[in-house]
Amino acid sequence: RKEVEQDPGPFNVPEGATVAFNCTYSNSASQSFFWYRQDCRKEPKLLMSVYSSGNEDGRFTAQLNRASQYISLLIRDSKLSDSATYLCVVNMVGSQGNLIFGKGTKLSVKP
Amino acid sequence: DTGVSQNPRHKITKRGQNVTFRCDPISEHNRLYWYRQTLGQGPEFLTYFQNEAQLEKSRLLSDRFSAERPKGSFSTLEIQRTEQGDSAMYLCASSVTPTGDLRYFGPGTRLTVL
Numbered sequence: 001r002k003e004v005e006q007d008p009g010p011f012n013v014p015e016g017a018t019v020a021f022n023c024t025y026s027n028s029a030s031q032s033f034f035w036y037r038q039d040c041r042k043e044p045k046l047l048m049s050v051y052s053s054g055n056e057d058g059r060f061t062a063q064l065n066r067a068s069q070y071i072s073l074l075i076r077d078s079k080l081s082d083s084a085t086y087l088c089v090v091n092m093v094g095s096q097g098n099l100i101f102g103k104g105t106k107l108s109v110k111p
Numbered sequence: 112d113t114g115v116s117q118n119p120r121h122k123i124t125k126r127g128q129n130v131t132f133r134c135d136p137i138s139e140h141n142r143l144y145w146y147r148q149t150l151g152q153g154p155e156f157l158t159y160f161q162n163e164a165q166l167e168k169s170r171l172l173s174d175r176f177s178a179e180r181p182k183g184s185f186s187t188l189e190i191q192r193t194e195q196g197d198s199a200m201y202l203c204a205s206s207v208t209p210t211g212d213l214r215y216f217g218p219g220t221r222l223t224v225l
Contacts, residue, residue: 004153032211043202043216044154087153091211095167098144099213101153 003027006088009105017078021105023071023088032091033064035073037084038104044087047073078109113137115217117203123223124193131189132220136205143186144213145178146202147171154202160186161208193224 006023013019021035033050048055050062050071061074071088088102116135124130136143141162146154157176158168162183172178175193180186190197203217 034212041221043219045216046212046214049212089153092156095156098156098159098167101155103151103153 003100004088004090004102006086006102007105008103010108011105012108012110013078014110015078015080017109018074018076019078019107020075021073021086021088021107023073023102025069025071025088025090025100027090027093028066028069029093030069030090031093033062033071034089034099035060035062035071036087036089036101038087039084044101047086075107078107080109080111083107083109115203115205115215117201117217117220119220120218121221121223123225125225126193126195128193129189129191130193130222131187132201132222133185133187134203134205134217135185136203137215138184140205140207140215141183142206142208143180144204144206145186145188146204148200148202148219149198157188190222193222195224198222198224 003026035047036044037047038044050064054063059076063072085104085106087104089099092098118133144159145157148154156169157172158178160180163180175191178188200219200221202219204213
């Protein structure tokens with residue numbers, strides 16, 4: 001089993017749609033969880049951290065289910081500018097500050 | 112611009128040649144990381160430094176790869192005897208310890224091995 005697995009995608013949605021990304025991780029000892037966004041041929045950028053209680057940042061909501069080792073990201077009212085690849089990321093257990101990235105799910109928002 | 116910078120941005124080389132990349136982190140950041148990203152994959156950890164000390168290396172970092180951070184500021188990543196499988200984006204990131212996330216990635220060096 002891969003350490004971080006994401007929906008294969010791609011997701012093609014119209015503007016204004018709600019889209020959900022799912023991710024599972026294999027190491028139950030993982031403590032830190034993040035979503036990054038990566039535009040084509042650019043570096044990844046931190047979108048948001050994911051907390052056990054769930055957290056929201058504008059149109060973006062992230063949730064964590066430790067029992068199921070599952071992380072999600074919900075984007076509401078999607079914009080053309082949300083088109084990117086979304087990477088699910090967890091910390092590398094036993095390593096200080098190093099991260100394991102999923103393959104990413106590509107999102108295309110169409111007019 | 113006070114972000115992480117990487118040079119060169121693009122490098123095309125022939126198989127068997129040696130290449131060296133440079134990363135300049137944000138000046139007050141004492142941690143520096145190297146990741147590699149191949150097409151269709153997420154970034155994969157290669158190694159990291161705290162100041163000048165290389166504290167961890169991935170098994171992806173074969174003996175053809177070497178990384179240095181001699182004065183705890185900029186870092187270099189050298190690949191000897193390049194292979195076509197080395198073609199990837201090489202990303203550098205920096206942080207102030209301790210931190211759980213990596214907010215500051217450089218733009219990457221895209222390596223193409225012909």
